[in-house]
Structures are given as C-alpha cells and as structure tokens.
Amino acid sequence: MFSFFKKKKPQEPEEGVKNRVYDYEDVTPLMYYFEQETGITFGQQKNILKSKLTLFCKTNDIYSFTTLLNSTKSDAKMKQELMNLLTTNETYFYREFSQIRSVVEHVQKRASSAPIKILCAPCATGEEPYSIAIALFEAGVGVEFSITGIDINSEALQKAKEASYSKRHMGSMDERLVQRYFKLEDTQYKLSEKVKQRVSFEQKNIFESEFTALGKFDYVFSRNMLIYFDKATKLKAKSILESMQNDPSVGVFFGHADLF
Ligand SMILES: C[S@@+](CC[C@H](N)C(=O)[O-])C[C@H]1O[C@@H](n2cnc3c(N)ncnc32)[C@H](O)[C@@H]1O
Incomplete structure (x- = not known):
C-alpha cells in the first residue's frame, strides 16, 4: 500500500563535520592564554575551568578547545564572552x-x-x-x-x-x-x-x-x-x-x- 509517511533518510553530516574530532581534554593552552591576558590564575581550579569551558563549547557548537583558543585569538567578541564567563564579579554595597x-x-x-x-x-x-x-x-x-x-x-x-x-x-x-x-x-x-x-x-x-x-x-x-x-x-x-x-x-x- 502506498504510504504518505515516507521514512526519513538519516541526515548526511555536512562536509567537514564527518571528520570532526571532538576534543575537550587539554585545557592548559586556553588556561595559559587567559592567564596571560587577564592575570587570573586557575592553578587548583583547573578542573572547574575545564568543565566551564566544555559546557561553553558544547553550547556554542565549538568542537574542541583548540578551535576555541583559535577563535578567541582572532575574534574579539568571542574573547569578550570568555572574559565574561571566567571572571568572578561577586560584590555588594558597603563591602569592607x-x-x-x-x-x-x-x-x-x-x-x-x-x-x-x-x-x-x-x-x-x-x-x-x-x-x-x-x-x-x-x-x-x-x-x-x-x-x-x-x-x-x-x-x-x-x-x-x-x-x-x-x-x-x-x-x-x-x-x-x-x-x-x-x-x-x-x-x-x-x-x-x-x-x-x-x-x-x-x-x-x-x-x-x-x-x-x-x-x-x-x-x-x-x-x-x-x-x-x-x-x-x-x-x-x-x-x-x-x-x-x-x-x-x-x-x-x-x-x-x-x-x-
Ligand atoms: C570580585 S570582583 C571585585 C569587585 C569590587 N572591587 C569589590 O571588592 O567588591 C573582581 C573583579 O575583577 C575583575 N578583573 C579581573 N581581572 C581584571 C583585569 N585584568 N582588569 C580589570 N578587571 C579585572 C573581574 O572582572 C571582577 O569583576
């Protein structure tokens, strides 16, 4: 019997996507870049940095820390987003x-x-x-x-x-x-x-x-x-x-x- 409900063909990955390597392992180069730009050191908090950046990459469709580092260096908007994400702005009136x-x-x-x-x-x-x-x-x-x-x-x-x-x-x-x-x-x-x-x-x-x-x-x-x-x-x-x-x-x- 003829069916209107044709089975959907699985989508072909876009050109270039097929061979993408998702890599959120080595956060060190990003950490050093950020330290050099802002002065902020992560030392003990390297794992927190890694999970924040992994989430950032996944949300923004960035498939590796290397890609993130490259776009941070070439794209001022991306760099600013990272600064906003990684700085701690806690403050209140009449502090100290x-x-x-x-x-x-x-x-x-x-x-x-x-x-x-x-x-x-x-x-x-x-x-x-x-x-x-x-x-x-x-x-x-x-x-x-x-x-x-x-x-x-x-x-x-x-x-x-x-x-x-x-x-x-x-x-x-x-x-x-x-x-x-x-x-x-x-x-x-x-x-x-x-x-x-x-x-x-x-x-x-x-x-x-x-x-x-x-x-x-x-x-x-x-x-x-x-x-x-x-x-x-x-x-x-x-x-x-x-x-x-x-x-x-x-x-x-x-x-x-x-x-x-
Ligand atoms: C915890 S807040 C301190 C705010 C306020 N002075 C207080 O004591 O409540 C620290 C701030 O330092 C800023 N910051 C960190 N590195 C900086 C840099 N290299 N230049 C300017 N601001 C920076 C962060 O964005 C953050 O808003």
Missing part, C-alpha cells in the same frame, strides 16, 4: 566599609577645595563606586567629586550602568540609607540619579596601556581582584595601580584578602 570611611575622613580634612577624582579598579557591577559616592554625600563633603569604575567584564559593567540591584546586593547598608538612595520597584532596588551621575564606567584591562591612559587619581581602590593573581602578577598590578595615584603617600586601597 572601614576603608571607604577613612577616605571620607581624609577628604573632609583636605585643605584644598579642588575637585577630587576616585578610581575603582575593578568595580564589577558597580556597588563599590556607588557606595563611595553615597558615603561622600552622607558626610556632606563640600568638594566636587567624580568616580571612575573600570572592569574587564562587559556584562558586569552593563549591570553597573543600569544600577538596579536585588536585596542580596544591599550588603550591610543601613535601611535608612537604602530608603534615601534607592527606590524599590518589585524586587529591585533602583539607585537614585543623584548618585549615578557621579560615577562613570569604562571597560579596561588593568594590564593594558589604555588603563593607565586614564591618568592619575586622588584615591585608588583595587579590592578583591588581586586574590585571583599569582604573586608575580599581584606585584605587577600593584605597581601599575600605585603609578596612578596623585599623592603616593595616600596609598592604594587593596582588599583584605589581596595579600602580597
């Missing part, structure tokens, strides 16, 4: 607040009324530079100030610009301040324009010359990034960040875990 307090006190004691410039490198999703702005407003400092936040992760910077946060990101900030500087919409805390206007964001890698081209700053924060670097890279980063201070006697504010 004692350092922010000491900057506010320092600003209050300044003899000059010249505008001040503050750098947060890195800023991740923006909570740190915004916390500094809120603390300066709260102290009623008379001088003009501007804060620049930089990070290598473009998705984190996009969130920083949106300045819309969940409760988890409010950290230890006093409820009174939350009410004063945020508007709660559904579950999101939207930061006031007054604070947003004082902070600008730029995508930079601290090891590239575009970063130092930002110039010098009165206060430099660099917290919870160096923990991901090895000793030699920490020292290199430290000297780059120190070179960006207007007054070296102030010192760069590193995170408590960024031990040298």
